[in-house]
Amino acid sequence: MRLSCVQMDVRFADVAGNLATIARHIEEEGARRADLVVFPECATSGYVFHDVDEARRAAVRVDGPEIDGLVDACRRAATTAAVGILERAPEGHLQNAVVFLDGNGVLGVYRKTHLPHMGVDRFVRAGLALSPEVVVAGVRVAALVCYDGTFPEPARVLALRGADLLILPTNWPNQEAEKGTFLPPTRALENVVWVAAVNRAGPERGIDFLGNSSICDPGGRRVATAGVEPTVLRADIDPADARRKRRDTVPGELWVDRFADRRPDLYDRIVDGGGTSGIHPSPRT
Numbered sequence: 001m002r003l004s005c006v007q008m009d010v011r012f013a014d015v016a017g018n019l020a021t022i023a024r025h026i027e028e029e030g031a032r033r034a035d036l037v038v039f040p041e042c043a044t045s046g047y048v049f050h051d052v053d054e055a056r057r058a059a060v061r062v063d064g065p066e067i068d069g070l071v072d073a074c075r076r077a078a079t080t081a082a083v084g085i086l087e088r089a090p091e092g093h094l095q096n097a098v099v100f101l102d103g104n105g106v107l108g109v110y111r112k113t114h115l116p117h118m119g120v121d122r123f124v125r126a127g128l129a130l131s132p133e134v135v136v137a138g139v140r141v142a143a144l145v146c147y148d149g150t151f152p153e154p155a156r157v158l159a160l161r162g163a164d165l166l167i168l169p170t171n172w173p174n175q176e177a178e179k180g181t182f183l184p185p186t187r188a189l190e191n192v193v194w195v196a197a198v199n200r201a202g203p204e205r206g207i208d209f210l211g212n213s214s215i216c217d218p219g220g221r222r223v224a225t226a227g228v229e230p231t232v233l234r235a236d237i238d239p240a241d242a243r244r245k246r247r248d249t250v251p252g253e254l255w256v257d258r259f260a261d262r263r264p265d266l267y268d269r270i271v272d273g274g275g276t277s278g279i280h281p282s283p284r285t
Helices: 015-031 052-057 065-077 146-150 152-160 174-191 239-243
Strands: 002-007 036-038 080-088 094-102 105-111 134-136 139-143 165-169 194-198 201-204 207-210 214-216 222-225 231-236 246-250 254-257 269-272 275-279
Touching (some): 002 194, 015 036, 065 094, 080 134, 152 165
Parallel strands (some): 002 036, 139 165
Antiparallel strands (some): 194 214
């Protein structure tokens, strides 16, 4: 699967302008025969909102004309896209979401489940479920959004469910440089999956964003890395690399298997200070 990750300069509250930029990149990457084009968190709206009213004015409906326009772009480009949006739900509340779409329409939506007290996340509602799996060119793809990636559990559960590629649209500012440095290769290595972290570039309301997007292979090696400027990262994703969990150092003699070697019998009971704080079923039976 040919993957393109667009590290773009998102314009604050300029929904029409951002949509035009996204559509242009979809068509350009489609012309390069990309199977999947991934964009940053809140790529349609920006992130540094000061109150819920101004955030609501920049939000879009999943079934609205803005998303229809991106579906049209995917149809013209014969490709699939994953776009970070600020979603206005039919009930009126806001959610920080990633929408998967192709020329036939919306394939799936993931709503951010872990919310920091910053930016627009102060005014959105947390999602209630982990990402759906979307199959693109034979690759099983699932999403996390920014802060989600700092928790090991969601990535592990998605990997246990069979994801080959985890996409991580983000809004990492310069003050959080360690996120771009450590998170993508760590999540890739510990879960033996491909990880694509897609950050944004440029300033917004006094905040400078880090860039530093990357694509990591299932061994935790960066196969593509961006600097601070807007750019597009590209890589060929082989799902067989993620499905081969056993890694041989010396064939037949020295190896590890990060799934077969797990000890879920030890993980079920969470103990804090000698007392049981909760019992959590293992995702593996």
